[in-house]
Structures are given as C-alpha cells and as structure tokens.
Amino acid sequence: MTKARDLANIISGGFTADDIPNLDASKITSGSIADARIPASAVSQHATSFDDNKIVNDISTLALRSATSENAIAYSTSNQFIDVFQDGSGIDTTTNVQRNDSEDVSSISSSIVEHTNDSNTRLLITSNTTNGSTTFTDSSSNNISLTSISGMSHSTAQNKIGSSSLFFDGIDNRLFTASTNLLNLGNFSNTYTIEFWIYSSNWTSGSGGSVMTYGSSGSAAIWKINVNSGNISLEAKSAATWSWSGSSIVNLLSSGTLATNQWHHCAFVNNNGTVNTYHNGIYKNAGTISTSGSDSYALHLGSYFQDDVESINAYMDSIRISDNVRYTGTFTPNTLITQSATGNFTGTTITAPSSVSSMGAIITYQDNAGTNTLNTDIVLQLSADNGSNFTTATMTALPDFSTGIKMAKVNDLSVTAGTQLKYKISFANQALGSKEARIRGVSLQY
Numbered sequence: 419m420t421k422a423r424d425l426a427n428i429i430s431g432g433f434t435a436d437d438i439p440n441l442d443a444s445k446i447t448s449g450s451i452a453d454a455r456i457p458a459s460a461v462s463q464h465a466t467s468f469d470d471n472k473i474v475n476d477i478s479t480l481a482l483r484s485a486t487s488e489n490a491i492a493y494s495t496s497n498q499f500i501d502v503f504q505d506g507s508g509i510d511t512t513t514n515v516q517r518n519d520s521e522d523v524s525s526i527s528s529s530i531v532e533h534t535n536d537s538n539t540r541l542l543i544t545s546n547t548t549n550g551s552t553t554f555t556d557s558s559s560n561n562i563s564l565t566s567i568s569g570m571s572h573s574t575a576q577n578k579i580g581s582s583s584l585f586f587d588g589i590d591n592r593l594f595t596a597s598t599n600l601l602n603l604g605n606f607s608n609t610y611t612i613e614f615w616i617y618s619s620n621w622t623s624g625s626g627g628s629v630m631t632y633g634s635s636g637s638a639a640i641w642k643i644n645v646n647s648g649n650i651s652l653e654a655k656s657a658a659t660w661s662w663s664g665s666s667i668v669n670l671l672s673s674g675t676l677a678t679n680q681w682h683h684c685a686f687v688n689n690n691g692t693v694n695t696y697h698n699g700i701y702k703n704a705g706t707i708s709t710s711g712s713d714s715y716a717l718h719l720g721s722y723f724q725d726d727v728e729s730i731n732a733y734m735d736s737i738r739i740s741d742n743v744r745y746t747g748t749f750t751p752n753t754l755i756t757q758s759a760t761g762n763f764t765g766t767t768i769t770a771p772s773s774v775s776s777m778g779a780i781i782t783y784q785d786n787a788g789t790n791t792l793n794t795d796i797v798l799q800l801s802a803d804n805g806s807n808f809t810t811a812t813m814t815a816l817p818d819f820s821t822g823i824k825m826a827k828v829n830d831l832s833v834t835a836g837t838q839l840k841y842k843i844s845f846a847n848q849a850l851g852s853k854e855a856r857i858r859g860v861s862l863q864y
Contacts, residue, residue, distance in 0.1 A: 475778075481500045482502060485859070490502065492505075492507050496771055498863055499839070502782075503523055504521055508766055508860075509765065510766045512761075512763045513763070514762075515758070515762065515763050520856075524855060525758040525760065526756070527757070529756075530752050531753070533752065535557055535558050538740045540560060540610070541556055541560065542737070545583045545584050546579070549575075551572040552570065556595075566591070567591055567594075568590045569587070570591040571591075573585035578736065578752075580735075586730050587729075588729050592720035594719065596716060598716075599714045602741060609690055610740060611685060611687045611744040613739075615737075616676070616732055617679075617680065618730070621678060621732075627644065628642060629730055629732070632715055632718070633716070641653065643670070647675065650670050650671060650675075651669050652668050668705065670686065670703060672695075683752070685699075687743055688707070693705050693707055694745075696749070698751065699745075699750050757849065757850040758848065759847060759849065760844070762844035762845065764840055772837065773835050774802045776864075777802060778827070778830060779841060780816070780861045781798060781827075782819045782857075782858040783823070783826070785822075787852055789853075792813045793811075794846065796826075796855050799842040805840045805842070809833045809834070811831050813827060819859075823858055
C-alpha cells in the first residue's frame with residue numbers, strides 16, 4: 419500500500435526532497451552536474467578572492483621608474499600607457515598649462531620677453547622693427563644718443579625677441595653711443611651688468627670679431643669683448659690690470675666655444691671689481707679686475723672704428739647695461755614666468771584591444787611649492803570613449819616615488835565602456851611661489 423502511495427505521489431507531482439536519499443559521495447562515480455545546477459554561493463564559500471591591484475600598481479610603478487631612468491618618450495603596451503613627459507608626444511590638449519623643459523606639466527608657463535626699462539637700466543637697445551631700418555634708439559630713461567656707421571641696420575633674417583635683430587655684416591658697420599659717463603663702464607670699481615644675445619653662422623676667425631668695446635678710438639680703448647673662432651673673451655686694453663690668471667685676455671666661457679647657428683646669451687657682471695660671467699644663464703668664470711680708466715667714453719657695438727679688420731659677422735639682440743648686479747646664480751634670460759590658478763591637459767587617445775569598462779592609473783607629481791591636495795588641487799579623470807564621458811577618480815596616496823616626488827593611484831574606476839582611452843588632469847588653486855603642482859608621470863591601467 420505504501421509503495422502504491424509513493425508511486426501515486428510521483429505520478430501526481432507530489433515527489434519532494436524528503437523522498438531523495440542522501441547518497442554518499444563515493445556512490446557518485448560518473449556523470450556531470452549542469453552549471454545552472456550549481457549556485458554561486460556553493461563555489462564562493464570555498465574560494466578566497468584575489469585582488470591583483472597591488473601587483474598592477476607595482477608593475478605601473480616599475481614602468482614609470484624605467485621610463486624615467488631611460489628618458490623614454492610616451493609608449494603603450496597591451497594593458498598600459500606610460501608617459502614621463504620627456505617630450506610632448508603623449509599630450510593631446512592643453513588649457514593654461516604647458517610641458518616644461520624639466521619634463522613635467524604644470525600651470526606655470528614661461529615666455530621670452532624683451533627687457534623693460536627700470537631704475538637700474540642705463541642702456542637698452544632692442545630690435546623689433548622692419549627689415550633694413552637704420553633707426554636705433556636707447557629705450558632706457560637716459561635716452562643716450564646712438565649713431566650707426568656704414569649701413570648698420572636691423573634685420574628680420576634672425577630674431578631672438580620680437581621681429582628683428584641688429585645686423586653686423588663683418589665689414590665695417592657699427593653702432594656706438596655718445597661719449598657719456600652715464601654708463602660708468604670705465605672704472606671697474608663700479609657695479610654693473612652687461613648682457614646681450616648674439617648669433618652667427620660663421621664666427622670670424624683669425625684676428626677675431628669685435629662685439630663690444632668701451633673707449634674713444636684706437637689704443638684708448640679700456641676693454642673689448644671679442645670673438646675669435648667661437649671663443650668669446652674679454653680683452654684688457656690700455657689701463658686695465660687683471661688678476662684673472664695674470665692674463666690680459668680671458669675666455670668668458672672658461673672653456674668651450676659658441677656654437678654657430680644658434681642664439682647665445684652672454685652676461686658680464688662686475689661687482690666692485692669682482693667679476694662673474696654667464697652663458698645662457700649658467701655661471702662660467704670669475705676673477706677680479708681693476709682700472710683707472712675714464713667713465714666718459716663711448717660704447718661701440720661691432721667694429722671699433724671704420725674699416726676695422728676685427729668686424730664681426732653676427733646678429734645681436736636685447737642689449738642691456740645696468741648699474742647693479744642683475745645675476746648671482748643660475749637664471750633663465752629674458753623669461754617671464756606666470757602661473758594660471760586653473761588649467762588642464764589630456765593624454766593622447768590610446769586604442770585598447772577590446773572594450774574597457776574599468777580603468778586605473780598611477781600619477782607621480784611634485785609639490786614644487788606649497789602642498790597640493792589630491793582630488794582638489796590635482797584632479798584625475800578617466801575615459802574609455804575618447805573623452806566623450808570622463809569619470810572623476812578618487813585618488814589615494816602611495817609611498818613617495820623618489821625624494822620629493824609623490825605618487826597617487828586609483829584602481830578599477832568604472833567608466834563608460836569603449837576602446838578609446840584617455841586621461842585628463844586638472845589643476846586648481848595654483849599660485850606662483852605658494853602652491854605649484856607639477857605632474858611628472860602618468861601610467862594608465864586597462
């Protein structure tokens with residue numbers, strides 16, 4: 419009767435779990451169970467979850483370190499993009515930011531500008547005019563008279579600042595001031611800075627080319643700056659005595675020569691007879707000089723007198739003489755530094771091998787001034803659809819990348835799915851000298 423009832427239950431659909439025997443596992447020797455029959459909890463309760471973020475972050479850090487050591491340009495692998503800003507090849511768009519020669523990106527920008535007249539400027543000769551113009555003006559408050567000889571002119575063939583420069587043809591043209599004591603260049607117990615930009619495609623060889631001379635004429639010159647086959651030197655003339663290795667001719671570069679076909683900034687700083695020289699803003703030589711020469715001579719640019727065999731074939735720009743010590747250490751000539759409070763830049767678009775819906779990144783950055791707050795002063799956004807949709811990351815700090823260089827990361831950030839990957843970094847609250855962030859490297863993970 420019981421068996422009949424069980425059969426009836428099966429036929430009527432009343433078969434329940436209580437009717438299934440609890441078989442020993444050893445009794446199951448063949449066959450398989452359908453995937454749909456195995457609940458996820460039956461698997462996960464016996465498995466330990468694996469987080470690969472630590473490994474990914476370590477690999478990204480190593481990639482950034484390798485790229486930094488090798489000074490590598492931006493590159494990508496199948497799962498990463500790395501850029502340490504050796505050049506701008508990995509940067510797409512910029513707004514109020516620029517990549518700097520120090521191989522970083524910031525909202526600090528620099529531009530080459532003309533010297534402006536100030537209370538210490540004694541003579542300022544610029545060139546920003548039409549080709550062939552023969553009008554020369556002292557832009558300082560002294561308004562010292564300038565005279566040109568033998569076709570001396572401005573030229574647009576070369577220019578460092580503005581649209582033109584002063585051209586010296588290597589024959590006998592020159593530009594000179596009236597004899598005046600306003601320059602105070604005859605007595606080395608005075609304090610002054612002489613600086614100029616100079617360019618030549620063929621530095622005069624042999625007796626050399628005269629760049630700048632102070633004196634009346636002939637042997638009455640007090641001193642002369644001369645170029646001989648690229649060697650730029652200061653030469654003592656009639657009344658000067660030197661304690662610069664006991665020589666009357668001193669290489670202003672200390673060693674080496676001026677390369678052709680490029681602009682050079684030369685500065686000669688005299689502080690009561692103690693002299694420092696600079697080339698392109700870098701200290702080069704030092705010594706002491708004394709002289710009893712007059713301060714009422716003329717300053718000559720180019721040849722010292724007509725038909726001078728020492729005429730130079732070169733261009734000069736932004737010639738300034740000051741009555742103070744302009745430079746005491748490394749500097750960037752004629753550069754204006756500004757900073758925008760905000761700005762941003764994006765990386766070039768990276769094509770992923772398959773659709774991406776989750777991304778990560780590591781950045782390296784420097785607090786060049788002040789302390790920048792992650793996710794406020796420095797904001798990172800990621801996109802997988804070529805920037806149509808950016809997702810803002812919440813970065814967390816990592817141990818420092820190196821001395822003075824910090825790191826931050828984000829992992830597994832959900833983004834709108836796509837294969838065209840980009841990052842965007844934005845700056846806020848930036849202020850020159852008090853809060854300056856510099857991004858040194860980016861590694862995208864996908």
